[in-house]
Structures are given as structure tokens and as C-alpha cells.
Amino acid sequence: MAATPDTADMEEPTARQQAVLDAVLSLMVEEGDQLTMTAVARRASCSKETLYKWFGDRDGLLAATVRWQAARVRAGRYDRPTLDIGTLRDSLKGFAATWLAVISSPTSIALNRLAIGHAASRKSNLGGIVLENGRFAIGERLRPVLEAGREAGLLAFEDSETAFRSFFGLVGRDVQIRLLLGDSLTLGPDEIARDAARATDQFLTLYGRADTSTNVLSAPEA
Template identity: 80%
Template sequence: MTMAQAETQGEALTARQQAVLDAVLSLMVEKGSGLTMTAVARRASCSKETLYKWFGDRDGLLTATVQWQASKVRAGNYERQKLDSGALRESLKRFAANWLEVISSPTSIALNRIGISQAASREGNLGSIVLANGRFAIGERLKPVLDAGREAGLLAFDDTETAFRTLFGLAGRDVQIRLLLGDTLTLSKAEIARDAERATEQFLTLYGTAQNDPGRKTNNA
């Protein structure tokens, strides 16, 4: 599956297929890495033949599951040719909020724990699947927003990947590693919105231009 296809994975799935992938995620939360096609078919009330037809083998099912989870992380809608500071700010805030909501969910915590375990033991491919279809795919989804901001004169940076990683770090902070290690940290909707706004403002302080905020001088202007 190409990157463009991965970015629209959520929209391409039928409601029944989405329910199957949600069943995979719920099984991961409950049972960890002991996931079988039989268990998924039983939980989702469908046949194994249907699973193979839709997703191919077990890795295909896991890849689709990761893409489905990652598709929930999005930036806002905007017109590239008419991007202004308000639309850019809202797009970055939406991305940061979506990212925090997803990584703090029980399903993402379970998915990442299994992926890390398999990467360390080399007993499965979920680690590489999560990396390719999670972190890297999410980066490719946001980078066009950052590039559009630079083209509009609202952002100033030399390397898009570096700028993305900065926003990624500002939004996530230590939340994901704490949750993966068993911290009972709980983020409310209000806390996520606050943290997303703070990360966005910090990012714009680093990379925003005077055109983005005429009242503020920046080193990038």
C-alpha cells in the first residue's frame, strides 16, 4: 500500500471493516500479543475467509489496524493557496490535540507496547508496521501543512522533517513514554486542548515569522 493510500485508509474502509479493526484493537488491550485470526473472526463475528479476503495475511490485518488508528491523527482543513495565520494555527492545534488523544488511548498504548516487545524479541513484524504506518505516515500527513506555511511566509525553517519532529516533541512531551511504562496519567479533553494550544504557540515561537504574528519579533523573520 502506498503512502497516499495509507493517508486515506480511514475513509476507504467500510463500517464493517472498521468494526473488525476495532475488534483487533480491543483484543490487543485485553490479551496483548496473543492475537490470532481465529480470535479476531470470533470477536468480530465474521469468518476467517472474510478476514483473508479483506486484509490478506495476519501482517496485512495488523497493518490495516495501525493505519486505522493513525488515521485519527489529522491536521485541520485549509486551502493551500489561501493559508493565513489563523488557519495555520488551528491546523497545528488540531494535529497536536488529535495526536495526544490517540497516544493516550488504551488501544494505542496496547498497540505500541506489543510493537516494542516484538521489535525487541524479533518475534513479529508489528514494531516495523507501527513505525511505518504510524509515526512516519503521520509525519507525511502533517508535512504538507508545514510546507504550505513556509510557502505562505508564515513559517521559516530549513528542513521540514526537523520542524515536524519539533512539533511532535512539543505536543507529546513525555506523555507516551510515561503511559507505555505504566503511569496512570489521564488527560481530560480540556487538558488535551490546553496542551495542544501550548505546543502550537511554542512551535510558532520557534518557527513563526513576523508575518504570522506582526507584533512579535522572531529569530526567523
């Protein structure tokens, strides 16, 4: 049986399009609300006509950028019919680690600050774009992993959205709000790995089947 991806097949941006999306993220960090199609075209060394052809308009470009950033958050691959608690734990831990790495990056902080400002002022639909292509899309990406765990008898929950929100809270804690408010919090790879493992063990303590989870869960790392 082939391994199951953590998300449905999605059209991957070409290398050239990825360069454009990375240029958008860089400009958001540098210029914030002053992002324009002209600036993106100049930074990415392409024409505005090409941008409109690929992404439609500014909102389309922003939506693609958010999807590209959120695509870095993955739960890995797993064999659904033979899923065991060790593989489930590794998938959840991998998801947690990539999400923490993404939300603590300067590009995500700049993007989310901009989206919050636009949502408050109703200046644009950037807040809705970030919700739809960021938080909600990430939730849908992890849902199959959680449901596979339930089908395998490893997890016990009634509603996958509620289970996801619990996991999301355990992973994120107060990290994102502190970063958005300017706290000089720094998350290095080792700390991210420890936090991801701790959140995963806490989640499996809450939702793991007692007859399976207690055999593999390690004590939360200090």
C-alpha cells in the same frame, strides 16, 4: 478554490472493515500478544476467510489496524492559496489534540507496548508496521501543512522533517513514554486542548515568521 485535505486520498475502510479493525484494537487491550485471526473473526462475527480476503494475513491485518488508529490524527482542512496564520495555528492545534487523544487511549498504549516487545524479541515485524503506518505516516500527513505554511510566508525552516520532529516533541513531551511505562497519567479533553495550544504556540515561536506570528499568538495557557 476547494479546501485541501490534510492527507492524500486514501481508501477508507468500509463500515464492516472498520468494525473488524476496532475488534482487533479491543483484543489487543484484552489479550495483548495472544491475538489470533480466529479470535478476531469470533469477536467481529465474520469468517477467517473474509479476514484473509480483506487483509491478506495477520501482518496485513495489523498494518490496516495501525493505519486505522493513526487515521484519527488529522490536521483539518485548509485553503492552501489563502492560508493565514490563524488557520495554520488551528490546523496545527487540531493535529496536536487528536494525536494526544490517540496516544493516551488504552488501545494505542496496548498496541505500542506490543510493538516494542516484538521489536525487542524480533518475534514479528509489528514494530516496523507501527513505525511505517503510525509515526512515519503521521509525519507525511502533516508535511503538506508545514510546507503550505512556509510557502505562504508564515513559517521559516529548511527541512520539513526537522520541523515536524520539533513539533512532535513539543506536543508529546514525556507523555507517551510515561503511559507506556504504566504511569497513571490521565489526559482529559480540557488538558489535551491546553497542551495542544501550548505546543502549537511554542512551535510558532520557534518557526513562525516574526512579522506574522507575533500578531496572533496568545500566551501559552497555564
